[in-house]
Amino acid sequence: MKTTLTIAQREFASFFRTPLGWVVMALFLLLSGFVFARFALQPGMPASMRDFFTLWWRILVVITPAISMRLFSEEHRAGTIDPLLSAPAGELSVVLGKYLGALCFLIACLAPTLVYAGVLMILSNPDPGPILAGYLGVVLLGMLQLALGLLASLYTSSQTLAFLSTLFILVGVEFTATSLASAAPAPWDGVLLGLSTDLRIADFAKGVIDTSHIAYFLIASGWLLSLATLALRARRWR
Amino acid sequence: MIELEHVSKNYGSVAAVRDVSLSLGRGQVVGLLGPNGAGKSTIIKMVACLLAPSLGRVRVCGHDTIDASAEVRSQIGYLPEFAPLYPEMTAEGYLRYRAGLYPLSRAKRHAGIEMAIDRCHLREMRSRRISALSKGYRQRVGLAAAILHEPRVVILDEPTTGLDPAQIRQTRALLRELAGDKLVLLSSHILPEIETTCDRVLIIAQGRLCADGTPAELLGSALAETATIAELAPGDAHRAPELARALQAAGAANITIEGHTLHVKPIPPTPGTPRADPRHLIATHARALGLTLVGLHTPRPTLEQVFLRVIAEGRA
Numbered sequence: 001m002k003t004t005l006t007i008a009q010r011e012f013a014s015f016f017r018t019p020l021g022w023v024v025m026a027l028f029l030l031l032s033g034f035v036f037a038r039f040a041l042q043p044g045m046p047a048s049m050r051d052f053f054t055l056w057w058r059i060l061v062v063i064t065p066a067i068s069m070r071l072f073s074e075e076h077r078a079g080t081i082d083p084l085l086s087a088p089a090g091e092l093s094v095v096l097g098k099y100l101g102a103l104c105f106l107i108a109c110l111a112p113t114l115v116y117a118g119v120l121m122i123l124s125n126p127d128p129g130p131i132l133a134g135y136l137g138v139v140l141l142g143m144l145q146l147a148l149g150l151l152a153s154l155y156t157s158s159q160t161l162a163f164l165s166t167l168f169i170l171v172g173v174e175f176t177a178t179s180l181a182s183a184a185p186a187p188w189d190g191v192l193l194g195l196s197t198d199l200r201i202a203d204f205a206k207g208v209i210d211t212s213h214i215a216y217f218l219i220a221s222g223w224l225l226s227l228a229t230l231a232l233r234a235r236r237w238r
Numbered sequence: 239m240i241e242l243e244h245v246s247k248n249y250g251s252v253a254a255v256r257d258v259s260l261s262l263g264r265g266q267v268v269g270l271l272g273p274n275g276a277g278k279s280t281i282i283k284m285v286a287c288l289l290a291p292s293l294g295r296v297r298v299c300g301h302d303t304i305d306a307s308a309e310v311r312s313q314i315g316y317l318p319e320f321a322p323l324y325p326e327m328t329a330e331g332y333l334r335y336r337a338g339l340y341p342l343s344r345a346k347r348h349a350g351i352e353m354a355i356d357r358c359h360l361r362e363m364r365s366r367r368i369s370a371l372s373k374g375y376r377q378r379v380g381l382a383a384a385i386l387h388e389p390r391v392v393i394l395d396e397p398t399t400g401l402d403p404a405q406i407r408q409t410r411a412l413l414r415e416l417a418g419d420k421l422v423l424l425s426s427h428i429l430p431e432i433e434t435t436c437d438r439v440l441i442i443a444q445g446r447l448c449a450d451g452t453p454a455e456l457l458g459s460a461l462a463e464t465a466t467i468a469e470l471a472p473g474d475a476h477r478a479p480e481l482a483r484a485l486q487a488a489g490a491a492n493i494t495i496e497g498h499t500l501h502v503k504p505i506p507p508t509p510g511t512p513r514a515d516p517r518h519l520i521a522t523h524a525r526a527l528g529l530t531l532v533g534l535h536t537p538r539p540t541l542e543q544v545f546l547r548v549i550a551e552g553r554a
Contacts, residue, residue, distance in 0.1 A: 002341075018326050079320065082322070088309075088312040236287065
């Protein structure tokens with residue numbers, strides 16, 4: 001546990017020590033600010049962040065690969081993976097430490113957007129339930145996307161390749177799920193729609209906290225992190 | 239402290255290490271010497287639990303590197319070639335991070351970091367960002383990270399690559415100091431570094447262990463094959479074949495003549511008698527024939543010659 005936290009702490013701090021972290025955070029706040037101003041802060045519109053959260057899949061699909069792309073790719077490129085793996089830290093500790101560091105950075109990016117909810121509270125009287133559910137959905141979506149990005153970064157020393165492969169898989173799965181579902185016979189249409197994270201986020205944005213959605217995100221993230229742990233172990237004993 | 243039992247490592251169809259067996263004890267600096275691609279780094283990575291042997295077993299401090307990998311990793315300190323570090327961190331920040339990866343109490347972590355900073359002469363640079371440090375200081379930070387948890391085995395891959403002569407001297411002195419109660423295994427293809435730093439030299443070629451011994455032993459074996467050079471006075475040059483015949487009659491089998499110079503290969507020892515010094519034989523026969531010797535010496539072999547000979551034999 002101590003090792004995991006040590007790695008997480010270094011990973012989290014490194015985002016703020018490099019220009020990449022600040023650029024990602026600035027881009028994130030710029031996009032989220034634009035979406036908030038355009039879709040939530042409109043005169044005559046209901047005091048709700050529903051449309052704001054509905055559009056977050058499109059923001060996170062670019063932001064999370066940018067956060068996760070360096071997790072292992074940079075270690076491979078710089079050669080720091082060898083001293084890291086020669087320390088008595090287990091592969092699971094290394095994977096979890098890097099994942100937690102990246103997740104904490106994503107949450108740090110999200111934290112300033114609470115100001116938007118504050119602004120809405122000052123201007124109107126929104127229901128806090130859907131707002132909290134929306135944030136929960138965004139964090140869960142971020143967890144899944146970061147887990148996928150971490151796995152992709154394990155297989156290449158190129159950050160660009162890690163970014164593009166994560167983006168490609170995320171967009172590809174979403175596109176496949178939503179576009180083929182209408183043409184697929186039952187029960188495959190339901191299975192395909194079940195893969196869509198965008199639809200699940202839409203439920204959170206409405207204020208619906210469905211335990212099946214929570215289980216989906218947690219199980220899928222856990223599965224991807226387990227794959228990453230196995231991939232790292234396989235690398236050691238190749 | 240390090241034992242390799244019939245270790246082989248294949249990358250696909252390429253054999254990087256072939257049936258290497260060795261045993262290394264504490265208190266010595268052991269140099270792994272070999273040309274590029276000989277298998278040095280592969281051996282080092284197998285000892286550092288970064289690669290698994292395809293065949294055989296590797297044990298460090300009695301633990302198998304596969305079955306008890308975590309125990310092995312807590313006993314070793316490893317510095318890869320070019321000392322890879324995180325440039326955005328400070329030297330001290332990096333050492334704190336590395337110390338956090340080992341099962342050490344807070345007090346031991348603190349003591350270990352201070353010890354490593356002192357031993358690697360990093361006190362003035364501890365607050366500097368690694369990206370602002372010179373190559374030599376980065377190497378020292380990497381070395382400090384490898385020793386801060388007081389490992390029993392220190393493994394260094396090309397530790398002086400890119401350092402200036404003063405930095406190389408400091409690193410050598412530090413390695414000698416470390417060897418007191420530890421085993422230091424370093425790989426290099428820089429021969430003077432191995433000769434001056436190591437107690438024991440392992441020469442690897444084509445993935446095989448081709449020579450193993452102290453530098454003195456390896457040089458001694460080369461001395462036994464080094465020709466003695468006898469220089470006759472220029473006026474006696476025409477009588478050089480006469481001296482060669484006399485030496486051959488006395489047992490020296492391999493003699494070449496170049497002008498007034500004779501190259502006499504060592505005389506094979508007869509069982510039960512010590513190896514004869516060819517210089518005595520040459521001097522005695524030259525005097526008996528009334529020849530004037532103006533030069534008589536056996537050049538001291540260098541580790542480079544030993545290395546080149548062993549590599550050539552390994553390739554053959």
